[in-house]
Amino acid sequence: MSLLVLEGTFRVPGAIADGGTVRFAPDSLDAWHALEGTHQVALDADGHANVRLYGADTLETDFPTRTGKVHQPLEFANLAGTALMRLVLQRSAKLVRPLGVRGYVLARGADRHGRCVAFAGGGPTPAPSGTRIQNTDAALQQSANLTLFQLGLAYPAFDRELDPDLRTKMAHASTSARHEKLGLWRKDRTGTGAQIAGMDSLADIVVMPALFRRLVDFLVRNGPETSLAGFREDLRQRHDQVTVISTGEQTGLDTLVDVFGQTVKLVHRPEDLVFDQP
Numbered sequence: 001m002s003l004l005v006l007e008g009t010f011r012v013p014g015a016i017a018d019g020g021t022v023r024f025a026p027d028s029l030d031a032w033h034a035l036e037g038t039h040q041v042a043l044d045a046d047g048h049a050n051v052r053l054y055g056a057d058t059l060e061t062d063f064p065t066r067t068g069k070v071h072q073p074l075e076f077a078n079l080a081g082t083a084l085m086r087l088v089l090q091r092s093a094k095l096v097r098p099l100g101v102r103g104y105v106l107a108r109g110a111d112r113h114g115r116c117v118a119f120a121g122g123g124p125t126p127a128p129s130g131t132r133i134q135n136t137d138a139a140l141q142q143s144a145n146l147t148l149f150q151l152g153l154a155y156p157a158f159d160r161e162l163d164p165d166l167r168t169k170m171a172h173a174s175t176s177a178r179h180e181k182l183g184l185w186r187k188d189r190t191g192t193g194a195q196i197a198g199m200d201s202l203a204d205i206v207v208m209p210a211l212f213r214r215l216v217d218f219l220v221r222n223g224p225e226t227s228l229a230g231f232r233e234d235l236r237q238r239h240d241q242v243t244v245i246s247t248g249e250q251t252g253l254d255t256l257v258d259v260f261g262q263t264v265k266l267v268h269r270p271e272d273l274v275f276d277q278p
Helices: 029-034 074-091 137-141 143-148 164-179 199-204 209-222 228-238
Strands: 002-011 022-026 048-053 062-066 068-070 093-097 102-110 114-120 132-134 241-244 248-251 255-261 262-268 273-274
Touching: 002 029, 002 114, 022 074, 022 102, 048 143, 062 114, 062 209, 074 114, 074 143, 093 262, 114 137, 114 143, 137 143, 137 164, 143 164, 164 255, 164 262, 199 209, 209 228, 209 262, 228 255
Parallel strands: 048 114
Antiparallel strands: 002 022, 002 102, 002 132, 022 048, 062 068, 093 102, 102 114, 241 248, 241 273, 255 262
């Protein structure tokens, strides 16, 4: 897999940003058309698009549902947003216009929501803008993606397109942060069991965002105070396809989740999973 180097401008918001996404516009807007894949990047009037940090998933701050928006614990969600902005600003202090700062992305393509999926960094590009590079350790080391793992502010969200060598380095950073109980790992309940006492309780429980999103969908459709007895069957019907790296098993997410009463947990570490679609 190659990555497209795009130099341009990050839009730095006045408020705390979502830690997993940042607004970006390349110097040449035609560069967006060079992205590979079936999906196109959704642009605003200024040519900016949402960039989703590849392989990293931060806590949800404003997750939309048909009954309103919900969020995960804002303490760690906001820390991730602040860290992302500082990472961009610290590596490039040159403001090019109000709320804008120079930087670059190493883009894989666009997801189904029109977001550019990429590694993001500030400062000089690792290669000329508009060229393609193979995944390199240097590009990963100076990315916001890796730094959020090192700070314990993001969960792994690996897909099948991610280069195995990069995936291993990102997984190692996440594992080290968990062992040191950095950031959100101090309160993570993904593998130990989260007690779900209705929709409102999700705002206080730190779990992997992918699990949070599926719990929200289940509770919205079945009632905010419903029993979790049908949650695994609901997951089975979603047909999420996951590969467990340590065993090579290809299975559905429903087989990787245990439910006991109102307690739910993931039976494998997040960094051990590769999703078809995180």
